[in-house]
Amino acid sequence: MAVSISELIAKKDDLSAKRKALYDLETSLGTFTVRAPGKSLMLEAWDLEEGGDGYLIINCVVEPDLKDSQLLKAYGCMEPMEIVDKLFPYGEQKAISSAITKLAGFTKDACATKLHEELKN
Numbered sequence: 001m002a003v004s005i006s007e008l009i010a011k012k013d014d015l016s017a018k019r020k021a022l023y024d025l026e027t028s029l030g031t032f033t034v035r036a037p038g039k040s041l042m043l044e045a046w047d048l049e050e051g052g053d054g055y056l057i058i059n060c061v062v063e064p065d066l067k068d069s070q071l072l073k074a075y076g077c078m079e080p081m082e083i084v085d086k087l088f089p090y091g092e093q094k095a096i097s098s099a100i101t102k103l104a105g106f107t108k109d110a111c112a113t114k115l116h117e118e119l120k121n
Contacts, residue, residue, distance in 0.1 A: 018036075019036065019038075020035075021035070021036070022034070022035055022062060023035070023036075023103060025096065025099055025100075027088070027092065027096060028088070028092055029087060029088075032061050032063065032064070032096075033061070033062045033063035034060045034061050034062060034099075034100055034103070035060055035062055035103075036060070036100070036103035036104045037056060037059070037060050037100060037101070037103070037104050038104075041056070041059055041060070042056075042101070042104055042106075051081060052097070053084075053093045053094055053096070053097035054081050054084035054085065054093060054097075055081065056097045056100050056101065057084050057088075057093065057096055057097060057100070058080050058081055058083070058084055060100045060103075066080065066083050066084070066087075067080045067083075071083065075087075
């Protein structure tokens, strides 16, 4: 049975809260707090010829603040994107980016489907 309009309306607040939720992500350096990327951020990351993973990381990590001037200075970074390469090996960057992308609903099993059967009278 398909979801009804009233069910969608009832889920409005839950969906809004889910978009604002923060998540703990375990890395080799410890726990980082991240948020799910929005549509525009995902599109921007995909448009980059290289560095899309780092772009997602730098923009979705909430805590610690990877754009902090003291952190960037300590690691000799001129641009915030450089810190990602200093902190994480490439393989871990891919894993972190993948975890963040899943928060936005980009997974193989994000939506289950089956053949729609019409009700027979």
